[in-house]
Amino acid sequence: MSHSVYGRLMSVDRTQVLHSAAALLSRKATATMDEVARAAGIGRATLHRHFAGRDALVRALEQLALQELEAAFDEARLDEGTADEAVRRLVAGMEPMAPLLSFLVTENQLFEGDQQNDGWARLDARVSDLFRRGQEQGTFRIDLTPAWLTEALYGLIGAGAWAVQDGRVAAKDFQYMIVELLLGGARRSVEK
Amino acid sequence: MSHSVYGRLMSVDRTQVLHSAAALLSRKATATMDEVARAAGIGRATLHRHFAGRDALVRALEQLALQELEAAFDEARLDEGTADEAVRRLVAGMEPMAPLLSFLVTENQLFEGDQQNDGWARLDARVSDLFRRGQEQGTFRIDLTPAWLTEALYGLIGAGAWAVQDGRVAAKDFQYMIVELLLGGARRSVEK
DNA sequence: ACCGAATGAGACATCAATGTCTCGCTAGAT
DNA sequence: ATCTAGCGAGACATTGATGTCTCATTCGGT
Numbered sequence: 528m529s530h531s532v533y534g535r536l537m538s539v540d541r542t543q544v545l546h547s548a549a550a551l552l553s554r555k556a557t558a559t560m561d562e563v564a565r566a567a568g569i570g571r572a573t574l575h576r577h578f579a580g581r582d583a584l585v586r587a588l589e590q591l592a593l594q595e596l597e598a599a600f601d602e603a604r605l606d607e608g609t610a611d612e613a614v615r616r617l618v619a620g621m622e623p624m625a626p627l628l629s630f631l632v633t634e635n636q637l638f639e640g641d642q643q644n645d646g647w648a649r650l651d652a653r654v655s656d657l658f659r660r661g662q663e664q665g666t667f668r669i670d671l672t673p674a675w676l677t678e679a680l681y682g683l684i685g686a687g688a689w690a691v692q693d694g695r696v697a698a699k700d701f702q703y704m705i706v707e708l709l710l711g712g713a714r715r716s717v718e719k
Numbered sequence: 720m721s722h723s724v725y726g727r728l729m730s731v732d733r734t735q736v737l738h739s740a741a742a743l744l745s746r747k748a749t750a751t752m753d754e755v756a757r758a759a760g761i762g763r764a765t766l767h768r769h770f771a772g773r774d775a776l777v778r779a780l781e782q783l784a785l786q787e788l789e790a791a792f793d794e795a796r797l798d799e800g801t802a803d804e805a806v807r808r809l810v811a812g813m814e815p816m817a818p819l820l821s822f823l824v825t826e827n828q829l830f831e832g833d834q835q836n837d838g839w840a841r842l843d844a845r846v847s848d849l850f851r852r853g854q855e856q857g858t859f860r861i862d863l864t865p866a867w868l869t870e871a872l873y874g875l876i877g878a879g880a881w882a883v884q885d886g887r888v889a890a891k892d893f894q895y896m897i898v899e900l901l902l903g904g905a906r907r908s909v910e911k
Numbered sequence: 912a913c914c915g916a917a918t919g920a921g922a923c924a925t926c927a928a929t930g931t932c933t934c935g936c937t938a939g940a941t
Numbered sequence: 942a943t944c945t946a947g948c949g950a951g952a953c954a955t956t957g958a959t960g961t962c963t964c965a966t967t968c969g970g971t
Contacts, residue, residue, distance in 0.1 A: 538917055538968075556825070559958065570919040575960065611906070632881075633748070633825045667906065668899075674887045675879075675896045682878025683871060689824075690870040704867045707860075710906045714803070714859065730938080730947060751928065762949040767930065 539569055541577060545591050548584060553626035554692070556633060560584075585634055592627050593646040599624070600653050610661025611710060617657070618684070618706050625688035625701075632685060651677055676709075683709055731761055733769060737783050740776060745818030746884070748825060752776075777826055784819050785838040791816070792845050802853030803902060809849070810876070810898050817880035817893075824877060843869055868901075875901055 544567040551558050551566040558566075560581055564574040578584040599620035605613045621628070651674075658676040661667035667676070683705045690696040696704060736759040743750050743758040750758075752773055756766040770776040791812035797805045813820070843866075850868040853859035859868075875897045882888040888896060 560960095561958080570921095571959095572920075572961090573918055576917085580960075581958090668903070671896060671900055672888070675882060675892075675900075678878045678882040678887060679875060679896075679900055682874045682881075685877075686870045686874025687867075689874075690867060695866045695870060696864070700867075704863060704871075708863060708867075708871055709900075711860070714902045752930095753928080762951095763929095764931090764950075765948060768947085772930075773928090 539567075539573060539577065541587075542591070543567070544569065544574070544577065545588055549588055549591070549627040549630065552588070553630040553688075556630060585631075588627065589631055589644065589646075592624060592631055593644075593650070595624055596621070596628075596650055600650065605653060605657045606660070610657060610664060610666050613657055614661075614710060615702075615706050617654070618680075618702050618709075621684060622701055625684050626692070628681065629685035629688050632681060654680060680709060731759075731765060731769070733779075734783070735759070736761065736766070736769065737780055741780055741783070741819040741822065744780070745822040745880075748822060777823075780819065781823055781836065781838075784816060784823055785836075785842070787816055788813070788820075788842055792842065797845060797849045798852070802849060802856060802858050805849055806853075806902060807894075807898050809846070810872075810894050810901075813876055814893055817876050818884070820873065821877035821880050824873060846872060872901060 547567040548563045551563060555562075560574060561571045563584065564571040567574065574584075578587055600617070603613060603616040603620045605617060607613065654677040655673040658667060658673040662669050662673070687696065687701050687705050690704075691698050691701055739759040740755045743755060747754075752766060753763050755776065756763040759766065766776075770779055792809070795805060795808040795812045797809060799805065846869040847865040850859060850865040854861050854865070879888065879893050879897050883890050883893055
């Protein structure tokens with residue numbers, strides 16, 4: 528009896544398939560199952576063996592995103608240091624999954640009417656708490672609700688990913704543009 | 720011979736159909752032609768008589784959005800008053816088409832590889848010019864490029880539309896949240 | 912060297928959406 | 942009152958993606 532990581536043989540790495548699917552779908556949301564399979568370098572039948580259908584694939588992508596986001600949030604240590612610094616660490620940690628995020632956000636129209644996956648609620652709460660902490664510490668203005676700042680963060684990350692992919696913003700400026708707009712805003716502040 | 724507005728009889732109002740299609744598609748981007756027809760209160764065959772196919776429908780929606788955005792930009796008088804005030808007028812004028820905008824932005828993955836519709840380029844240029852003007856007048860920081868601020872504006876409007884539709888932000892706060900974040904940012908400024 | 916599990920390729924049925932057509936009807940013009 | 946353009950409803954063929962199956966092959970473990 529052989530058992531590798533998960534107790535059985537694994538020729539195709541499920542995670543690797545998901546990542547290439549994410550890369551493709553974030554560029555072409557309507558990509559076919561066959562295109563996803565080819566992009567991952569596997570056959571369509573094999574893709575079907577691992578993910579029952581397109582829905583299952585999207586669900587798996589969502590789970591992957593949730594898991595990686597939780598990890599990124601942990602690593603960003605949202606409750607340490609100033610809220611400013613925590614936001615910077617957060618954006619930096621989220622950059623690698625910006626394309627996947629923007630795909631899932633648009634795909635989340637699937638969940639309209641359905642129960643919201645509470646995994647997203649947990650993440651939203653963590654970000655909201657961060658902004659709330661910044662407000663309580665006097666760093667952030669209190670007239671913008673934490674909920675809105677959370678939405679704005681996602682929106683700006685999506686816009687940034689799109690702008691970079693379209694060549695309107697240099698990839699190296701991704702974090703700076705988002706963080707500076709979110710934290711500092713377009714209006715010039717006398718402090719700074 | 721009879722000729723009304725456009726030289727012939729019109730039982731179904733093409734613009735009205737497009738607006739209801741926009742309302743539906745912004746909520747459910749994968750809506751079927753049949754669903755679009757039902758939402759507009761017409762038959763599927765009739766919808767097909769007016770728009771050859773789904774592509775043609777999306778193109779028409781795009782043209783409608785371009786036309787209404789141009790009008791909104793004109794009415795916002797982007798080159799009058801301070802850049803701040805112009806941005807406020809701009810966001811106010813764009814609010815009614817926020818859902819349509821967010822739909823088209825995600826749908827614009829269709830144009831990947833194709834030629835970008837230069838109508839969008841014109842609009843982008845007008846917004847970019849506004850931000851550039853604000854920079855030259857010393858109101859806006861110069862380390863955020865006009866191109867990025869333009870993308871951010873679209874991104875925030877999309878995020879705002881989504882947040883409102885999802886009940887996370889009150890509709891009446893839509894303009895305020897977007898404008899204040901875009902102009903003032905999350906970091907509290909001593910002036911204000 | 913052997914064996915079995917998993918894969919790739921392809922065939923196949925299914926299904927949903929699309930696009931086209933016909934036909935009976937109605938509203939508006941004359 | 943009549944006529945006709947345009948509509949709704951439905952039937953129909955077509956298309957493309959999906960999901961399932963089979964079979965030969967390959968790769969890893971023993």
